[in-house]
Amino acid sequence: MRNHQGMEVSFAAAEAVRLCNVDVVAAYPITPQTHIVERLSKYVADGKMDAEFVPVESEHSALSLCIGSSAVGARSFTCTSSQGLALMNEIVYLVPALRLPIVMILANRSLSGPLSIWNDHSDVMSVRDTGWIQLFAENGQEVFDHVMIAYKIAENENVLLPVIINMDGFILSHMFEPIELTGQEAVNTYLPSYRPRFILHPDRPVTMGAYTMPTLFTEAKKAQEEALLASYPYILQAWKDWGTLCGRVYHPVETYYTEGAETLFVTMGSIGETAGEAVRLLREQGQKAGLVKLRLWRPFPLEDFLREIGSAQRLIVIDRALSPGGPGGGPVAGEIRAALYNRENRPQVFNFIAGLGGREVTVGSFQEMFVSSVSGKASGYQIFGVRG
Amino acid sequence: MQEIRFHGRGGQGAVTSAEFLAQAAIMEGKYARAFPSFGAERRGAPVTAYCRISRKPIYLRSVIENPNIVVVLDSSLFRSFDVASGLSEDGILIINSTNDPASFTAKGSRRVVTVDASRIALDLLKLPVTNTVLLGALVRAADIISMDSLAMAIKHRFNEEMALHNILALERAFQEAAFAPGWQPLLEESAMREGGGI
Numbered sequence: 310m311r312n313h314q315g316m317e318v319s320f321a322a323a324e325a326v327r328l329c330n331v332d333v334v335a336a337y338p339i340t341p342q343t344h345i346v347e348r349l350s351k352y353v354a355d356g357k358m359d360a361e362f363v364p365v366e367s368e369h370s371a372l373s374l375c376i377g378s379s380a381v382g383a384r385s386f387t388c389t390s391s392q393g394l395a396l397m398n399e400i401v402y403l404v405p406a407l408r409l410p411i412v413m414i415l416a417n418r419s420l421s422g423p424l425s426i427w428n429d430h431s432d433v434m435s436v437r438d439t440g441w442i443q444l445f446a447e448n449g450q451e452v453f454d455h456v457m458i459a460y461k462i463a464e465n466e467n468v469l470l471p472v473i474i475n476m477d478g479f480i481l482s483h484m485f486e487p488i489e490l491t492g493q494e495a496v497n498t499y500l501p502s503y504r505p506r507f508i509l510h511p512d513r514p515v516t517m518g519a520y521t522m523p524t525l526f527t528e529a530k531k532a533q534e535e536a537l538l539a540s541y542p543y544i545l546q547a548w549k550d551w552g553t554l555c556g557r558v559y560h561p562v563e564t565y566y567t568e569g570a571e572t573l574f575v576t577m578g579s580i581g582e583t584a585g586e587a588v589r590l591l592r593e594q595g596q597k598a599g600l601v602k603l604r605l606w607r608p609f610p611l612e613d614f615l616r617e618i619g620s621a622q623r624l625i626v627i628d629r630a631l632s633p634g635g636p637g638g639g640p641v642a643g644e645i646r647a648a649l650y651n652r653e654n655r656p657q658v659f660n661f662i663a664g665l666g667g668r669e670v671t672v673g674s675f676q677e678m679f680v681s682s683v684s685g686k687a688s689g690y691q692i693f694g695v696r697g
Numbered sequence: 698m699q700e701i702r703f704h705g706r707g708g709q710g711a712v713t714s715a716e717f718l719a720q721a722a723i724m725e726g727k728y729a730r731a732f733p734s735f736g737a738e739r740r741g742a743p744v745t746a747y748c749r750i751s752r753k754p755i756y757l758r759s760v761i762e763n764p765n766i767v768v769v770l771d772s773s774l775f776r777s778f779d780v781a782s783g784l785s786e787d788g789i790l791i792i793n794s795t796n797d798p799a800s801f802t803a804k805g806s807r808r809v810v811t812v813d814a815s816r817i818a819l820d821l822l823k824l825p826v827t828n829t830v831l832l833g834a835l836v837r838a839a840d841i842i843s844m845d846s847l848a849m850a851i852k853h854r855f856n857e858e859m860a861l862h863n864i865l866a867l868e869r870a871f872q873e874a875a876f877a878p879g880w881q882p883l884l885e886e887s888a889m890r891e892g893g894g895i
Binding site for chain 2 (some may be wrong): 480
């Protein structure tokens with residue numbers, strides 16, 4: 310612990326962006342992402358970061374600007390939350406289609422209405438099908454590490470796709486905790502300068518963002534999906550290289566007490582830590598509980614997931630967002646049910662919607678979910694702890 | 698694990714207090730997390746902040762319902778709600794108040810410390826910001842953090858002049874803290890050690 314420094318996770322995120330030698334930051338402040346942008350703005354103003362900081366007038370402009378800067382070869386960063394992402398939405402789809410390696414931190418916050426500034430995953434679920442690589446961080450260290458990792462993945466010539474790093478708003482963004490920072494030299498070794506093969510340049514004209522007739526659109530989208538799926542081994546490689554550098558090793562699906570587990574929680578983001586505590590306590594009581602955490606959301610690590618759930622009898626899938634009127638429960642549970650459909654001996658899936666709009670999800674919450682699922686009292690889909 | 702909850706009003710520094718405490722603990726090689734009650738920040742509105750300290754990694758991010766220590770930066774909050782809610786019987790209650798600590802013990806046999814942090818803050822900092830001041834009383838009352846580590850945490854965040862004044866305030870509160878009868882706080886020399894109570 311002696312190498313760790315106490316800092317707010319948002320500041321650690323900003324420090325990571327600085328260490329990545331980002332050339333352009335374009336962002337509009339929105340709670341709970343604000344501290345990241347404020348710190349980056351200060352870095353640039355104080356001369357501690359050699360970048361253009363563009364205080365744009367909206368998130369739509371923030372990402373539009375990043376498209377321009379990334380297209381001319383500048384390492385570009387933006388971050389937002391909730392309504393900001395909603396306002397940005399039109400542009401979010403363009404970035405993967407243009408194959409631009411922009412990195413965005415999303416300080417996850419619920420989408421209005423009712424108006425709420427607090428944490429859930431409704432914002433990120435609204436961009437699920439945009440074609441970005443999407444990762445979830447569980448704690449401040451993972452947020453810090455994944456800024457470097459995200460650029461490493463995104464800028465790989467075999468990938469060239471944008472990456473969203475999800476960090477739970479407030480629960481992570483405003484948490485002060487110990488973080489081990491990586492030195493500039495080590496980051497430079499891991500993440501060399503961005504040298505794209507194709508850039509917009511008046512002397513070497515190329516077309517980016519072309520108009521597509523019906524005869525080509527389908528092929529373009531297929532190529533885009535193939536590129537996203539093909540990014541998987543390079544994501545693993547980026548994690549492996551980071552592990553070699555820092556000793557912290559990441560996987561698409563993280564597990565905790567899965568060996569011999571009959572019941573597995575499935576989580577994404579910071580509640581994984583809380584779920585882990587609940588699992589540890591359940592194991593102490595002799596219950597065969599375990600935990601599977603999805604770090605990689607897009608591309609979905611299906612094979613890893615199926616391997617890690619092994620022969621568990623039941624999955625308790627936690628969704629931090631609603632999919633109102635949908636057939637499969639919350640967005641995560643719906644996908645997992647679909648993924649299991651063709652599998653023999655598939656586990657029962659219990660889906661709990663929890664932690665909407667900042668509602669606390671405690672160790673006790675997970676214990677309750679466990680008891681009601683194992684005893685068969687839980688239905689396949691319910692909103693945990695809801696009144697009325 | 699020690700769980701400390703801070704109650705203040707927006708602008709008094711409850712969040713900064715929690716962060717200083719966590720920073721000092723991390724500087725001692727311990728694990729710590731600090732966070733505010735999340736919401737729209739407004740000056741004067743009640744603010745709660747939390748700090749957990751442990752020698753082992755901490756995995757909890759939920760609010761602290763059963764604190765070992767409660768620090769009250771503004772005693773007018775007693776009129777609004779039960780700031781000592783969930784505080785254990787042997788828990789420590791540190792209050793910014795000119796009143797005798799015994800006047801706060803009626804609600805239970807709790808270990809109460811009072812210090813006139815507002816006056817110390819106005820004297821030394823020229824601002825009614827009582828965050829670092831009350832931490833001085835906390836060092837005296839609970840064996841969880843050393844004065845040196847707190848001073849280091851303050852120097853890490855503030856410029857030299859501000860740090861100096863805050864450390865003076867910290868030391869003044871350490872000296873002036875008044876303890877409820879029947880409770881012996883730490884001896885000065887043991888309170889100066891790296892917090893061994895965790």
